[in-house]
Amino acid sequence: MEAADELGYHVNHLARGLMRNESGIVCLIVSEVATPYRSALLRELTQQLQSVGKVAMLVNTDRSDGSVDRALSQAIRYRADASIILSGLPDKSITQLCLRNGQRLVLINRDDDQPGPLRINLDDREAAGRVVTAFLRAGCRKLAFANSEAGTPSLMAREYGFAAAAKALGLDIMVERYGWTGYEAGKVLAQRMLTRKDRPDAVFCATDLLACGFMDAARHQFSMAIPDQLCVVGFDDIDQASWSSYQLTTFAQPVQAIAGQAVAWLGKNDESRAESQSLMLHAELVWRGSVRGG
Amino acid sequence: MEAADELGYHVNHLARGLMRNESGIVCLIVSEVATPYRSALLRELTQQLQSVGKVAMLVNTDRSDGSVDRALSQAIRYRADASIILSGLPDKSITQLCLRNGQRLVLINRDDDQPGPLRINLDDREAAGRVVTAFLRAGCRKLAFANSEAGTPSLMAREYGFAAAAKALGLDIMVERYGWTGYEAGKVLAQRMLTRKDRPDAVFCATDLLACGFMDAARHQFSMAIPDQLCVVGFDDIDQASWSSYQLTTFAQPVQAIAGQAVAWLGKNDESRAESQSLMLHAELVWRGSVRGG
DNA sequence: TTGTATGCGTTATCAT
DNA sequence: ATGATAACGCATACAA
Numbered sequence: 001m002e003a004a005d006e007l008g009y010h011v012n013h014l015a016r017g018l019m020r021n022e023s024g025i026v027c028l029i030v031s032e033v034a035t036p037y038r039s040a041l042l043r044e045l046t047q048q049l050q051s052v053g054k055v056a057m058l059v060n061t062d063r064s065d066g067s068v069d070r071a072l073s074q075a076i077r078y079r080a081d082a083s084i085i086l087s088g089l090p091d092k093s094i095t096q097l098c099l100r101n102g103q104r105l106v107l108i109n110r111d112d113d114q115p116g117p118l119r120i121n122l123d124d125r126e127a128a129g130r131v132v133t134a135f136l137r138a139g140c141r142k143l144a145f146a147n148s149e150a151g152t153p154s155l156m157a158r159e160y161g162f163a164a165a166a167k168a169l170g171l172d173i174m175v176e177r178y179g180w181t182g183y184e185a186g187k188v189l190a191q192r193m194l195t196r197k198d199r200p201d202a203v204f205c206a207t208d209l210l211a212c213g214f215m216d217a218a219r220h221q222f223s224m225a226i227p228d229q230l231c232v233v234g235f236d237d238i239d240q241a242s243w244s245s246y247q248l249t250t251f252a253q254p255v256q257a258i259a260g261q262a263v264a265w266l267g268k269n270d271e272s273r274a275e276s277q278s279l280m281l282h283a284e285l286v287w288r289g290s291v292r293g294g
Numbered sequence: 295m296e297a298a299d300e301l302g303y304h305v306n307h308l309a310r311g312l313m314r315n316e317s318g319i320v321c322l323i324v325s326e327v328a329t330p331y332r333s334a335l336l337r338e339l340t341q342q343l344q345s346v347g348k349v350a351m352l353v354n355t356d357r358s359d360g361s362v363d364r365a366l367s368q369a370i371r372y373r374a375d376a377s378i379i380l381s382g383l384p385d386k387s388i389t390q391l392c393l394r395n396g397q398r399l400v401l402i403n404r405d406d407d408q409p410g411p412l413r414i415n416l417d418d419r420e421a422a423g424r425v426v427t428a429f430l431r432a433g434c435r436k437l438a439f440a441n442s443e444a445g446t447p448s449l450m451a452r453e454y455g456f457a458a459a460a461k462a463l464g465l466d467i468m469v470e471r472y473g474w475t476g477y478e479a480g481k482v483l484a485q486r487m488l489t490r491k492d493r494p495d496a497v498f499c500a501t502d503l504l505a506c507g508f509m510d511a512a513r514h515q516f517s518m519a520i521p522d523q524l525c526v527v528g529f530d531d532i533d534q535a536s537w538s539s540y541q542l543t544t545f546a547q548p549v550q551a552i553a554g555q556a557v558a559w560l561g562k563n564d565e566s567r568a569e570s571q572s573l574m575l576h577a578e579l580v581w582r583g584s585v586r587g588g
Numbered sequence: 589t590t591g592t593a594t595g596c597g598t599t600a601t602c603a604t
Numbered sequence: 605a606t607g608a609t610a611a612c613g614c615a616t617a618c619a620a
Contacts, residue, residue: 008395012596013373014309014311014597014598015596015597015612016597016598017598018308018312018598018613019597019612021612032337033336033340034336034337036330039332042327043328046353047356047357055351056352056354057351057352059340059350062341063341078307097302212537216539217538220539239328243477243506244510245540305614308614309612309615310614312595312613312614313614313615314596
C-alpha cells in the first residue's frame with residue numbers, strides 16, 4: 001500500500017468495470033437542474049450514492065425532446081449500473097434495452113406503469129384532498145387550482161385530486177394552467193385568476209415556485225393580504241417556502257426518503273428487488289402562515 | 295448500423311476509455327449543490343460539457359473536510375479527463391498527482407496560485423468598489439458589509455474591496471460575519487447590525503442568499519422600508535433576486551461565460567492551454583429596486 | 589477492402 | 605502462498 005501510494009498508483013475503475021461488468025456508475029437523468037426541488041433531490045441522491053460507494057453521472061436533459069432516450073443511451077455506453085430518472089419518460093423500447101443490458105431503472109415521480117423499473121411516487125391525490133379540507137376550515141368558499149402546462153403525472157394528480165375532493169363536497173373549483181412550472185408562471189396565473197369578478201379566496205398551487213409567484217403578484221399587484229383575503233398552499237417545501245416573505249403552507253417532498261429508497265433498492269439482490277417495484281411515499285403538510293387557522 | 299441497432303449494440307465507453315486513455319468523463323466537485331448559484335452553474339456546466347461530447351460525473355463534498363482530495367482520487371480512479379472544482383481547495387500534492395496523471399484541473403472562484411490548473415475568478419474587489427459609489431450616490435452615510443464565516447477567497451475579496459474603497463473615501467464601515475453563507479445567516483446578521491444604535495443605512499451582502507435573509511429581517515422584524523431607509527446590494531444574481539418581494543440590486547455571476555471558458559479550455563491543446571491559465575471575468579451590476587436612484 | 593493479432597488494466601481461475 | 609494466463613470490449617497496426 002505504501003509503495004502504491006509512493007508511485008501514485010490508483011485503481012483503474014474503467015478496467016475494473018470492464019472486468020466485473022459493474023461500473024459503479026449511476027446515471028442521474030434530470031432536467032431543470034437549477035430548480036430548488038430538483039437540486040435538493042440531486043444533493044440527496046449524490047450524497048447517498050456516494051455513501052454506498054457508487055458515483056453519480058449527471059445527464060442534463062434540458063435541451064430537446066427525446067433527450068431522455070439519448071441520455072439513457074449514454075448511460076448504457078458507460079455501462080451504468082443503474083439510471084435514475086427525475087424528469088421525462090423513456091420510450092418503452094429504451095426501457096427494455098436498459099433492462100436487457102442489466103441496467104436498473106428508477107423512475108421518480110413519473111407514475112409510469114411499465115414493469116421492471118422501480119417507481120417512486122407520492123400520495124399526490126390524497127394530499128390534494130387534504131387541501132380542500134384545510135381551505136374549508138379556513139372559511140374559504142371559492143377554491144382554485146393553479147397549474148402549469150407541463151402536464152406531468154404528479155402535477156395532474158394534484159389537480160385531479162383537488163378537483164375530485166372539492167366535487168365530493170359539492171364545490172366547483174376554478175382551474176387555470178399556464179406555461180412552465182416556475183415563478184413567472186405563478187405571477188401570470190395570479191393575473192389571470194385575480195382579475196376575474198369571481199376571484200378565488202383560496203388557491204392551491206401545483207408547486208411552491210408557482211405559489212411564490214402567485215403570492216407576489218397577489219400582494220404587490222392586487223394588494224391582497226395573505227392569508228386574510230387569500231389562502232395559499234403549495235407543494236414541494238422548497239427553501240423559499242420557509243422564508244419570512246412567504247411563510248408558505250406546503251407539502252414536504254420527502255427527498256431523503258426518496259433518495260434512500262432508490263439507493264436501497266439498487267443495493268438489493270434480484271429477488272427482493274422484484275418484490276417492491278412500486279413505492280408510494282407520504283407528503284406531509286407543513287403548516288405555516290399562508291392559510292388561516294393552522 | 296441497422297444491424298447494430300437491431301442487436302441492441304452500444305459502444306462500451308469503459309473499454310474505449312481504456313484504449314484511448316481518455317474517458318470522456320469530467321468530474322464536477324461541488325458542495326452545497328442545492329444552493330441557487332451552485333445549481334445554476336451546475337446546469338450550465340453539464341449542458342456545455344454534453345454539447346462537446348463529454349459527460350459530467352458529480353461528486354458531492356458536503357460531508358467531511360478533506361473530501362475534496364477524496365473526490366479527486368475518485369476522479370483519478372475513473373480516469374476523468376478533467377476535474378472542475380467549485381468548492382474547497384485540493385492539497386498541492388493532490389493537484390500534482392492529477393497533473394501527473396494527465397488530468398486537467400479547473401478551479402472556479404477559488405483564487406489559488408498554484409500553477410497548472412485553470413483558475414477562473416471574478417473581479418470581486420473592483421465590483422465591491424462600485425457598490426461604495428452606488429451607496430454614496432444614493433445618499434447613504436453608514437455603510438456595512440454582511441459576510442459569512444466561510445472565509446472563501448471570493449467572499450473575502452468582496453469584503454476587502456468594499457472596505458478599501460470606503461476607506462479611500464474616508465469612510466469607516468461596519469463589518470459583521472456570521473455562520474454559513476445562507477438565508478438564515480442573513481437574518482442573524484440583520485438582527486445584529488440593526489439593533490445597534492449606529493444602525494447602517496446601506497448594506498452590501500456577500501451573497502444574494504444573505505441579502506434575502508437580511509432584507510426579510512429588516513422589513514418584517516425592524517419594519518424598515520427598502521430602499522427608503524435601507525439600501526441593499528447582493529452578489530450572484532440568483533433567481534430569487536429578481537422576485538418582486540426582493541427586487542435586489544446585485545452582481546450577476548456570468549455563469550454561461552464561466553462554464554464556456556472552462557469547457558473551451560479543456561478542448562484546447564497543451565500549448566494554447568498553457569497560455570491562458572488565469573482568467574478574470576467581469577461581474578456586471580444589475581440594477582433593481584433595493585438601492586435608491588438606480 | 590477485409591482480416592488478424594496485440595495491448596490497454598483488471599480480476600478470476602488455474603497451476604505451481 | 606505465489607505466479608502465470610485468459611478474458612472483458614475496443615482500437616490500432618499490419619498483413620493479406
